[in-house]
Amino acid sequence: MNRFFYTLLLRLFSPLLLAWMGLRARRVGGRWDILGAKRFGYYRGPSWQSKPIWIHAVSLGEIRAAQPLVAALLKQGHIILLTHLTYTGRAEGERMFTQEIAEGRLFQQWLPYDFPGACKRFIKHYQPAIAVMIEREVWPNLMYAASKAKLPVVLASARFSDQSLRQSLRIGSMMRVAYSRFTEIYAQTLHDAQRLEQAGGHAVRVSGNFKFDVQLSESQVSRGRSFAHSVGRRIVLVASTREGEDEMFIPELTRQTRKEQQMDLDPAQRTLFYLIPRHPQRFESAFALLQAQGLHVCRRTDLLAAGDGCSSAVSMCREADVVLGDSLGEMPWYYAQAQVAIVAGSFAPLGGQNFIEACALGVPVIVGSHTRNFEQAVTDAILEGAALRAPNAATAVKQAMDLLEDRHKLESMSDAGLHWVQQHKGSVQRVIGGINEILQRQQS
Numbered sequence: 001m002n003r004f005f006y007t008l009l010l011r012l013f014s015p016l017l018l019a020w021m022g023l024r025a026r027r028v029g030g031r032w033d034i035l036g037a038k039r040f041g042y043y044r045g046p047s048w049q050s051k052p053i054w055i056h057a058v059s060l061g062e063i064r065a066a067q068p069l070v071a072a073l074l075k076q077g078h079i080i081l082l083t084h085l086t087y088t089g090r091a092e093g094e095r096m097f098t099q100e101i102a103e104g105r106l107f108q109q110w111l112p113y114d115f116p117g118a119c120k121r122f123i124k125h126y127q128p129a130i131a132v133m134i135e136r137e138v139w140p141n142l143m144y145a146a147s148k149a150k151l152p153v154v155l156a157s158a159r160f161s162d163q164s165l166r167q168s169l170r171i172g173s174m175m176r177v178a179y180s181r182f183t184e185i186y187a188q189t190l191h192d193a194q195r196l197e198q199a200g201g202h203a204v205r206v207s208g209n210f211k212f213d214v215q216l217s218e219s220q221v222s223r224g225r226s227f228a229h230s231v232g233r234r235i236v237l238v239a240s241t242r243e244g245e246d247e248m249f250i251p252e253l254t255r256q257t258r259k260e261q262q263m264d265l266d267p268a269q270r271t272l273f274y275l276i277p278r279h280p281q282r283f284e285s286a287f288a289l290l291q292a293q294g295l296h297v298c299r300r301t302d303l304l305a306a307g308d309g310c311s312s313a314v315s316m317c318r319e320a321d322v323v324l325g326d327s328l329g330e331m332p333w334y335y336a337q338a339q340v341a342i343v344a345g346s347f348a349p350l351g352g353q354n355f356i357e358a359c360a361l362g363v364p365v366i367v368g369s370h371t372r373n374f375e376q377a378v379t380d381a382i383l384e385g386a387a388l389r390a391p392n393a394a395t396a397v398k399q400a401m402d403l404l405e406d407r408h409k410l411e412s413m414s415d416a417g418l419h420w421v422q423q424h425k426g427s428v429q430r431v432i433g434g435i436n437e438i439l440q441r442q443q444s
Contacts, residue, residue, distance in 0.1 A: 001172050003140050007116060014113070014392070026279040030087035033110060041112040052081040053435070054128035056111055059089040060328075061354060062134045065157055067096055068213040068428045069132070073435075074100055081126055083111040088328070095329045113144075119145035128437055132156050132179050132431075134210075136164070140174050143181040152183040152438050157210040157432045160195045161351075161372050168199045176200035183438060186431050189376040207428030209377060211356040216332040221361065223309060224336030229315045233272040235337050236400045237363075239325075240278045240353035241344040246286045248347055248393035249275065254293040256321045256343030256397055267318060271404070276334055278345060278353065283326040295321040329394030335361050339410065340400040342366045347393055352378070352440070359386050359417035364403055364410060366396045380424075384415035 010017075018034055025032040033039060053073055057063040063084065070080055074097075082097070085091040093108055100106040109126075112118035119142045131146060131153040138155070146153045168175040179200035180184075186207035187193035193204045228235055238249050253273045260270040271439045278285050298320035304314040304327070317323060325334055335341060335358050345353030346368035355365045356377065365387040371378040381387035390396035403410050 001174050002414065003144060003174050003177070006140055006174055010114065023228055025087065026091045028087060029280065030091060031276070032087045034076070038110050039113055039117070039118075041118030041125070043121075043125045050079075051129040052079040052107075054081040054083065054131045054132065055134065056083045056137055057089055057093065057134045058084060058111070058137055059086040060092050060228060062137075063089045063093045063096070064214075064354070065210045068215050069134075069156065069210060069431065070097065070106070071215060072428055072432055074105055076432075080106040080269075081128055082106060085111050092329055096156050097100040099272045114127060114139040114141045116141045116145065120148070123149045123151060128155065128232060129442065130435060132435065135159055138175070138178050140178045145177045147181045148442070152442070153181065154184045154431070154435065154438070155182050155196075155201075157188055157207070157427060158185055158192060158207075160192045160199065161375075162195065163225040163372065165195045165199055167311075184434050185319045186427075186434065188427075191376065203244070208424055209356070210427050210431075211354055211377075212424040213426070213428040214357055214360055214362075216357060216360060220330060220332040221336040224333040227309050227314070227317075227333075228337035231272065231317045231337075232268055233318065233392070234339055234404050235269065235272050235274065236404070237274045237276065237334055237338040237341040237358075238398075239274075239276045239331070239334065239341055239343050239358070241282075241286070242278050242348060242350050242353070243282070245344045245393070246275070246277065246282065246289055246335050248399065249342075250286075250289050250293055250295075250345070250402050252393050253322060254295060255399065257295060271401070272317060272320065272323065274323045274325055274334060274338070280328060283324070287324055287326070290322055292325060297322050297324055299324045300327045331357055332361070336362050338363050340364050340366065340403050342390075342400055344368070344395045347390075347396070355381070355387065356421060360421045362414040362418045364388075364413035364417065366399050368396065369393070381417070381420055384416050384420040386413055386420045388413075 003091050016149040021034050025034060055066055055070060057066040073080060090108055097106050112122045123145050131151055133155050136159060180202060182201055185201045185204040187196055187204055188209040190206050193206050196204050202211050224289055275286060277283055298316045300323060303316060306313045340362045341358040343353055343358060343365055349370045351373035352371035355367060358365050367378055367387060367389055369391055382389060388399055390399055
């Protein structure tokens with residue numbers, strides 16, 4: 001396929017694609033501006049910023065990965081244009097950089113749809129000095145428009161699986177040309193770099209994963225640890241569940257809860273489970289599933305309404321079987337409370353979710369079998385003794401309970417996680433070095 005036929009198909013199927021986005025927006029909530037002018041590259045008046053560094057973080061996971069890069073560039077005095085495709089990504093970016101937005105040092109915008117005219121208008125309007133795409137964002141018409149405008153484009157913290165390579169090669173020359181237009185590519189691992197070169201990329205180097213440079217909110221971590229101390233119970237997190245995984249874990253949490261109840265343990269001696277769905281559209285369905293099992297459920301939003309950290313919130317958690325994490329942007333608060341974290345997204349064939357934040361706080365991690373998005377990191381973490389792999393939800397819960405009873409192994413995994421994350425820091429600085437070199441070449 002070439003770019004002409006890609007664009008033709010995009011135009012033909014755009015009503016269906018926009019309808020699909022509309023349904024997704026209705027499920028998730030929030031303002032998506034799906035038919036807004038800015039989604040098509042139309043803007044009122046001139047851009048008020050000159051030559052910003054444009055960083056594209058498509059959604060929630062990418063903006064969290066990009067956070068240390070954005071923070072470092074802001075610290076250097078750069079103006080940042082931050083773009084997204086999803087409301088959840090934009091909302092998280094706004095939460096992370098509230099002060100910088102108020103000060104006019106960072107501004108957010110929708111990435112336009114990949115129509116030739118929309119991409120051309122977007123670049124002409126904002127005239128960025130350089131573009132940085134996070135992890136895997138490659139749009140043929142956008143790359144063409146950047147090339148025509150002589151805009152350098154960097155792909156950073158890039159991951160590229162065998163499946164992605166096969167898909168790219170099947171599409172043909174169009175994607176090979178798109179990858180060849182990147183000025184520089186910084187891959188997470190050597191295997192990612194090799195696959196990106198096969199896909200058409202050049203100037204590919206291994207820089208590591210931005211997620212190791214994560215800057216966790218000290219306030220959230222401190223409040224989480226203080227809250228867990230006040231609650232005084234053993235806490236196991238089931239974090240970042242995705243479609244179909246709540247149905248896997250809730251029966252296992254129920255089974256373990258009933259087992260501890262039958263042992264006639266004091267409530268303070270029983271395990272408190274946290275279930276944290278990845279996407280807000282599933283908060284209500286997860287709550288309904290938990291209630292259907294007859295579990296005593298406390299919602300994070302109930303704790304916030306009672307007063308975060310106050311005595312009534314603590315009492316609610318002392319009495320609960322499960323806390324439903326129905327909030328966004330609070331993973332450091334959740335992880336700071338846990339003795340063990342089961343990181344989902346990996347118990348169904350969905351590729352896995354970021355577990356590095358848990359390791360950065362010294363929390364032992366258990367993942368499932370489906371970890372293609374983090375395969376090298378998972379392999380390394382297991383070898384270092386920071387993580388375990390479980391074939392299913394039942395085994396994961398059993399492993400978590402076994403760890404709670406083995407204090408020596410729990411502490412060993414905690415120390416291993418902290419050491420492993422510290423070993424792999426530095427990806428952001430390597431990419432910033434490359435960005436600054438490109439900017440200097442432009443000025444000379």
